[in-house]
Amino acid sequence: MKHTYVFLLIGMVVIGAFLAGCTQQASTAPAQNLKIGVVASLTGPSSTTGKDVWQSAQLAAEEINAKGGIYVKDLGKSVPIVLVQGDDESTREGGQKAVSRMITQDNVDMLVGGFSSAVVSAHQSIVAEHNVPYIITGASTPVITRRTDVNTSYMFHHAPTTDDSGSQTTLFIDKVIRPAINAKFGYPQDRPLKLAILYQDSPYGKGHLEAVKNTIANNSLKINLVSQETFKMGESDFRTALTSIKSSDPDVVYVAAFLNEQIPIETQAMRDVDLKKIFIAIEPNDDPDFYKGVGKYGDYSVIQSRFSPYTVPKGPTEAAYNKFVTDFDKKFGGFPGMMGVATYEGVYIGAKAVENAGTLNKTAVKTAIANLQMPQIVEAMQGQTISFSKDFRESKFDLTMEQLVWDPSVNETRPKIVSPANLKERDFMLPDWYVPGKA
């Protein structure tokens, strides 16, 4: 009996050693594929966006693999992309767990994705520790690649930052909305616009607040911030915050919120608080669910966008846009969303960088991403080129401003581009029901 235990023990040790040897051998053998970890919120409150992110990455990988994969000079052959799913569970802790697993157990060559600024911030130190190239396609706070407490040199931001979208939107308010209000209501041309801001209490929301303030200050805009209200992420009852905003008598309400917050904000403002103002939404909301959810209460509101489900900017990206949206719909059904398209491009960026580097070595790939100059894919980029700024490794997008217009044929609003001038589908209009702030 005693001998049996000894044999069993020896057997286990031998099998264990054999398996350990196998693992060792596998890890030293040359990689036969490009392993990309996709950080996506596949469960939890952000799971709708997370699904878009994952499916868009799948579509990009399949397209690249169908063309024979990526040629890696060091290996002397083309290798396919293999995606690894990293569900951040819409939480900071979930993101840390997923990223840690993908880096240490799945041995991914690079990471793509990352939705919420808060979630991405929480796992950046893990990425920095292992020096894995990371193309962040969702988080919008500029702090992501500007923070100094973590080495972010392997991280690249392929999504407009809150600085970009906040600045663009504030300039639009000053150049387009302010003159329209002053002209319609006979106010002096230099009357400052009264702006209220309702923002999520998160890096994303605070980033927008800062961007608005900085844009007003840096450009000496005639905009007075008359109200600043905040709310917790995931909030659904905004009635009191909107009542407070109403008492400040603004002309325009700038909202920095996610889809599940933006819909009740606009609905409760119009329906419950009788706040007849122009509402401004920020890009993550330009999604079919937003139009469905906000219904008629979205009429005449404005949304800053870069990838809309219902309007395509005329120009060089139009064909690529239509192809991507059609392919996505055919494969998965539905609309991929902004985080989806950025991640789709993120996979292409990663693939191109590996091809340029000619190796899977992470440092070389990081350098290749930093030096990348590739033609825009689906989204309109500044200079029609995807490249990352030398200082903070941010790519720069061409952003649009859209106004929602009621379409009785679909019983929903539909967006019309009102800025920039070269892409404009119609002029910005003030509705008859609009009530401006007092002069």
Place this chain on the structure above:
Amino acid sequence: MEIGLDIFLQVMVWGLYAGCIYILLATGLNLIFGVMKVVNFAHGQLLMIGAYVTFSFFVLTGFNPYVLLAASIPILIVIGVCIERLCFRPILGTGKLNEIFISIGLIYILENVAAMIWTDEWKTIRSPFEEITVTIGGMKIPVDYLIIIVTTVLILVGLYIFLKKTRLGLAVRATSQNRKAAMLVGINVERMDMLSFGIGAGLAGAAGTLWVVSGQVFNPYMGSVPAVKAFAIVIIGGLGSIPGAIIGGLILGIAENFTVLTIGGAWKDAVAFLILILVLIIKPNGLFGEKAE
């Protein structure tokens, strides 16, 4: 910021509305705890299912969503009874840890089942009365909020009559007060467990319907925040005390909204726990709680 009478009254209405949802949720939670001494952490998920039941019937039938209370409450009662029979009864009395883990497990199960049936996208429906407002003292109030407040009052009155004026209600109260004595006088306490869990779930279902009618968005993961508030209310009002849940719900609903108005929305959730701490310092058993055994 200067708060005029109009703003004060408007915020009071929003506070009362929020309080109504909290009251329904917390009363159900308290009823379950009072009778079974079980803390159901998945109670917010029952509100979520109530919201989806209302949504589904609304889409299928186009009925007035208020009428759909007649669907959401009975369906949630049945779901509550099933949960009690299948999940809690087998482990009742085996230790608090088992009850806690069962109810935490239920959160994930109910959320995933809901996501499987209804997907995890945000949903919303519109009340047929959304265009109608009533002017009271110069203040325009959407009629939906008045209906919600009146409906909550009616449900609570119904619950009061059931508990105080019926034999079954008497048996529920007896079980809540002394389980062993109730058994000795011939009350089937297991049946009372089932009944109280069913009613508690039904009240959560009603909260879900009223949540939906007020134009709130919802998805399978929306139940946790209201549940946390409901737990705070239960402790503020006193464990097992239904009047405590009502008063606690009103206090929290109004306090939260005035916090948003005066300090800011970032403090809204914190105020529940600030009140909770204050109440526990002054009255360790809650406002209406009895001394722990």
